[in-house]
Amino acid sequence: MPEGDTVYQAAARIRRAFEQKTLEYTQFRVPRYATTDLAGRTVESVRSIGKHLLIDVGDDLAIHSHLKMEGAWHVHRIGTRWRKPAYTARIVLRTDAAEAVGFDLGTTEMLAAPDAALAYLGPDLLGPGWDADRAVALISADPARPIGLALLDQHLMAGVGNVFRCEACFLRGVDPRRSVGDVDIPAMVDLCHRLLQANRTNRVRTTTGVTVSGRRYHVYGRGGRPCFRCGTPVSRNFLGEPDGFSDTDRVLYHCTTCQT
Template identity: 40%
Template sequence: MPEGDSVARSCAKLHTALAGQVLTRAELRVPAAATADLAGRSVLEVVPRGKHQLTRIEGGWTIHTHLRMDGTWRIVGADDRTPGPAHQVRALLVTETHQAAGLRLGLVELVRTDHEHEVIGHLGPDLLGPDWDEEMAVANLLREPGRTIGEALLDQRNLAGIGTIYRAESLFHQRVNPRTPVGQVGDLLGVVRTAQRLLEASKVTRVPTASNRDGRWVYNRAGKPCPRCRSRIQCEEYGPLTQERLSWWCPRCQPLV
């Protein structure tokens, strides 16, 4: 699932293409919003909120989308062929100059802008947002001190935007084992700050660190040597039932104490 940095880059591209433009055609291909008529309205802005995307439209409407596992937006010229197979397009926004097609989007809904809190109000502070508050993020994590830090970091109610990539990378940099209980993490603020720093860097460069060609130290490198100590990187799947996610760590650099 794309994380906050990827979502922010996607929103920036959509905003550049659509903001300030009048929609000549708008299709939301989901039952609840299929009859909505947004043509003739201007796109005000496209902004991220954690892993969520908010396309705000003139007249007090917001198109709320989420990429989930394999959703993506493709932007082409207004006169070009609509990208992707037609059956995969769940949202289509067209102006005089561009068309943006949302393919395989995991969520598409139309809400009143002043009711956005009903769909994103549960999220914790956004690691890449203007509301970022590291102390609140730490306080949220500490509400369940017995929960593993690996599980707690992925809970978007604690802090929004982080996923398995930056969970693995942040904990590696802080030398914390993913299964360490939150209450036993010596420098929880350091973990939160590292996650924010890596996401912020990747939002611009896509490669937040320089350990290897793709900029990852442990993520997706099971069985390969740790860039720091040369031990074999470990991987396992764990988490709440039906919410298990892959986790990577170095057994030497991140011992479970």
């Protein structure tokens, strides 16, 4: 599942091939932008903010994408055979040498004044202006909220998705249903920062230090299987909230013995 680390890496790949380069060809495969043509514009910068990716193309205008659950950006030399079905491509960008294709993007749009548009996001865990104190203050402002929901709220802190939410709670020994006011928030925020930092350049994401399939996470995706630490079957359930958190990609994994 794409989280802040995935988007950070996607931005780095696009940046290497596109920054300060002229776009020779662009194609948006979404109806709203079917006639948009950015050829001739220069890519000024490529950035990630939390789970959002911005490709700045001048005049305070940016291509904004969000990977959601399945999305991916592939960058390669022009002429390279695509590794995903063409019908899943949402945007194609080319310089004279490189091609970037965004597949299965949850959001593909042109955004005017992107910084203002994304100002609602909390501090970016992988951003140059990372502000831990502000993240702690924003999360702590609602002490009754379950920590497992607060960690996913991008208005409070940007970059954590379901994997890091589940894993951070496990590593802190915290039941994700526990109230924010009952959790050491500075320690939790610091751990999230360290987990994302550690994974921002990893080819394979891990929170255990092991990159072998099936051993990469303590609890995420391991429902019913024994906790590596205590042997209790990992619990799989939901932390329902009326604002849409309870879909299948928000399944909560935790160990009822190690996390209290």
